[in-house]
Structure formats: structure tokens, C-alpha cells
Amino acid sequence: MTDLSTWTKRETPGLVTLEGRRVRLEPLDWAAHGAGLFAAVGGDEREPLWRYMPVGPFTDESSLEKFLAGARDSEGWRSMVIRRAATGEILGMATYMRIREAHGSAEIGCVALGDKLRRTPEATEAFALMAGHVFDRLGYRRYEWKCNFSNEASKRAAERFGFVFEGVFRNDMVAKRKSRDTAWYSITDTEWPAIKAALDQWLAPGNFAPDGSQINTLESFRGLR
Secondary structure, eight states, rough: OOOOOOOOOOSSSSSSEEEEEEEEEEEEEEEHHHHHHHHHHSSSSHHHHHHTTTSSSOOHHHHHHHHHHHHHHOOEEEEEEEEETTTEEEEEEEEEEEETTTTTTEEEEEEEETTTTTHHHHHHHHHHHHHIIIIIIIIEEEEEEEEEOOOOOHHHHHHHHHHHEEEEEEEEETTTTTEEEEEEEEETTTTHHHHHHHHHHHHHHHGGGGSSSBSSSHHHHHOOO
């Protein structure tokens, strides 16, 4: 059992820029990021992106700005904007939410990946940077992922990344006039080193062919098929 006799409150995540080989994550600053973020994840044509979330889609910049500002002020969300490292192009966003500094626990949520980011090494690196920030730099004990139980793609993504399924909160909320069951996943501090090692191996340049396709899967580096 972990000795917590010297445990202290952790710092809040999402306040500094996170630098990777492929992407850079910056704390949301609407003046700097708003137009580019809306171009990546907003508009009527992005309805599928928000289908399983309790919020969105956002048809104009002001509605997205108002929502994110309100979530920051009322819920303590710390949204991170994902940029392509080489060009600075804004590709999407992800948010630290349900932050509980006293317990060393935070959730990644409101993940909105633009068309150029979905199913790419850049997306995986963004997730790795956010997890590494809470575990390696801030000393958190728990990192959560939650999604609509009907969202098969989100559940697959959580499992691919290494999150452990914890169960389902039935009738968890009413979202867009429908009952939502919520699937809960987590990574703990003791699980993170092995997950990080697998991510580092998968993200290494040598794991990608000249056409950009992966050579070995992320699961294979964790000893899974």
C-alpha cells in the first residue's frame, strides 16, 4: 500500500504549455486561439464530433467561447488547445476537468479533435503529454476518462491508450433529452510507468513507415494483441 503520510495537495494542471515532437498544447486563450479552434471543431458540419457529449455542437464562435469560459469559471476546467508543432496550426482541444488537487485526481474530457487530428500520431501524443503532465510533473495519483456508454469509439480509444474500465454509472445524466449511462475508466500512478513506456515506443519515429503508417500497434508494446 502506498504510504501517504507525507501527501500534500497537488498543483492544478493545465496552466503551462506542453511541448512534444509533433504537437504543442497551450492553455486556452480565446484571443489567441478562438478563431482557429472554432475552425477546427465548430460549425454545423461538426455535429458528429459532439454527438455523444452533453454539450455542443457550436454553430458560432461566441457560443463556444461562452461555454468554455463558463465551464472554466464554474467547474474549474482547464482547456488545452492542440497545435501542430511545426506550423502552429490549431487542430483541436482537450480539457482537464473534475480536478481534485487535494486527492491528486483529474479527468481528461471535452476532447474535440478536428478532422486533421483524429486517428493520428499527433492525437496520441497530445493524450500522452496531458497524462505525463499530471503524473510525472505534478505527482497525481489518478487520471480519469469518462464517456457515453453508447460511444464505442471513445471506449476503444480509452482502452487503446491504457485506461482501465471501472464500470458504468446507469442513468447518470439527461443529455440532449436522452438518458445517458456513463462509462468510467482510469489510470493510476502505479500503472502509468508501463503505459508511458509503451507510448514512448509507439511514438518513436522508427515505429512509422515512410508513408506515415504505424509498424507496431500501441497495444503490442503493452504486450497485448
